[in-house]
Amino acid sequence: MEKILEVTNLTKLYRNGRGIKNITFDIFKGDVFGFLGPNGAGKTTVMKIITGLSRADKGEVKIFGYDITEQFEKAMAKVGCLIETADAYEYMSAYRNLELAARFYSDIKKTRIEEVLEDVGLGPFKHEKVGTFSLGMKQRLGLALAILSEPEFVILDEPVNGLDIEGMVDVRNTITHLAGEKQITFFISSHLIHEIELICNRIGIIINGQLIREGRVSELLSDQYNSLEDYYISQLRGEGGSFLR
Numbered sequence: 001m002e003k004i005l006e007v008t009n010l011t012k013l014y015r016n017g018r019g020i021k022n023i024t025f026d027i028f029k030g031d032v033f034g035f036l037g038p039n040g041a042g043k044t045t046v047m048k049i050i051t052g053l054s055r056a057d058k059g060e061v062k063i064f065g066y067d068i069t070e071q072f073e074k075a076m077a078k079v080g081c082l083i084e085t086a087d088a089y090e091y092m093s094a095y096r097n098l099e100l101a102a103r104f105y106s107d108i109k110k111t112r113i114e115e116v117l118e119d120v121g122l123g124p125f126k127h128e129k130v131g132t133f134s135l136g137m138k139q140r141l142g143l144a145l146a147i148l149s150e151p152e153f154v155i156l157d158e159p160v161n162g163l164d165i166e167g168m169v170d171v172r173n174t175i176t177h178l179a180g181e182k183q184i185t186f187f188i189s190s191h192l193i194h195e196i197e198l199i200c201n202r203i204g205i206i207i208n209g210q211l212i213r214e215g216r217v218s219e220l221l222s223d224q225y226n227s228l229e230d231y232y233i234s235q236l237r238g239e240g241g242s243f244l245r
């Protein structure tokens with residue numbers, strides 16, 4: 001199976017001694033890979049390195065076979081991402097923000113902007129200024145920006161953070177639709193186990209900067225566990241009990 005992302009021995013230590021250590025995993029074409037971990041586990045650190053926003057101390061990242069430090073542009077050519085909150089101009093409308101972002105690509109049609117706005121549920125608000133948007137609406141705009149260029153691999157850091165139930169369902173449906181219909185591969189971080197269970201086929205669990213488990217959801221869940229939540233809690237208790245005290 002084609003490897004879309006290869007992460008090998010990724011390590012980064014901040015001056016305060018926190019960070020990530022020897023993270024290794026692969027994502028294959030068609031995967032919706034969930035990156036699960038409690039607050040401060042290291043999810044954003046990994047995603048920032050993968051998308052070139054931060055540098056690793058050690059290790060290697062390849063996207064579509066290209067090393068992200070040596071061939072960054074080639075590695076990122078078919079990648080869309082949303083890391084932390086969307087980088088949007090608050091005094092412009094959602095539509096105008098997408099129009100500006102579209103200029104970075106040579107082949108985005110006007111109809112594509114309308115399409116992504118509908119996909120993420122921002123159609124009715126497209127001409128309103130982003131500064132007046134709720135956090136959830138900004139998250140949706142971030143998702144729209146991430147998928148605008150019709151990427152083959154999409155990296156989303158906590159995409160449903162701050163969304164109400166309806167917003168969560170919309171984003172979940174959008175991801176499931178894009179993965180199923182358009183064969184887009186996803187790498188999604190979250191601490192919301194239920195969301196991950198509903199949309200991901202494979203997961204990695206990161207605790208205290210270390211990837212403690214990685215695999216197919218169906219294989220990780222043996223008869224012993226009724227849900228991913230049961231499994232996740234058992235792993236936290238085993239490896240990082242302090243998170244639950």
Ligand SMILES: Nc1ncnc2c1ncn2[C@@H]1O[C@H](COP(=O)(O)OP(=O)(O)OP(=O)(O)O)[C@@H](O)[C@H]1O
Nearest residue numbers: 014016018019037038039040041042043044045046
């Ligand atoms: N720039 C930084 N300087 C120092 N420490 C940092 C920095 N960025 C992150 N950390 C620390 O590294 C650890 C991992 O942080 P990171 O943001 O990657 O975790 P996370 O899993 O994304 O957490 P959350 O779910 O809360 O967003 C945390 O202990 C955090 O305090």
